[in-house]
Amino acid sequence: MAMYMLLTQAGIETRCIVGDLIEDIADTRLHAWNLVKVDGMWRHIDATNNDLGNQHEDQVSKEFYMLTDEEIGFTHIWNPEYYPKAE
Numbered sequence: 001m002a003m004y005m006l007l008t009q010a011g012i013e014t015r016c017i018v019g020d021l022i023e024d025i026a027d028t029r030l031h032a033w034n035l036v037k038v039d040g041m042w043r044h045i046d047a048t049n050n051d052l053g054n055q056h057e058d059q060v061s062k063e064f065y066m067l068t069d070e071e072i073g074f075t076h077i078w079n080p081e082y083y084p085k086a087e
Contacts, residue, residue: 003034003047013037019078021049028077033064035083042086044072 007014014036021031033046046064064072069086 001032003045007034007036015083017044017078017083019076022075022077031076033072033076035086036066037084038066042084043067044069044076044086046072046076049075 001016004014004016014034016032017035018030018032020028022028031046031049033044033049035042036045037043043066044064045066049064064075067086069080072086
């Protein structure tokens with residue numbers, strides 16, 4: 001929700017997605033992330049997944065920024081009927 005509020009305040013159209021993060025083939029956990037509309041196209045941003053924490057020099061990972069549905073679909077599950085398509 002913090003990312004949603006920051007993006008909204010910056011004037012960037014955004015949606016919150018509620019779904020699951022795939023831990024392994026048999027295990028998932030409830031998770032949320034954002035869709036953002038940039039240059040007329042929707043993209044996924046998951047600002048909290050793969051956060052290494054402050055004990056690492058490169059603590060912020062951008063691995064889950066500006067992804068299409070196909071790209072984020074390897075690690076995230078959601079119901080695409082409820083959200084804009086990120087192509």
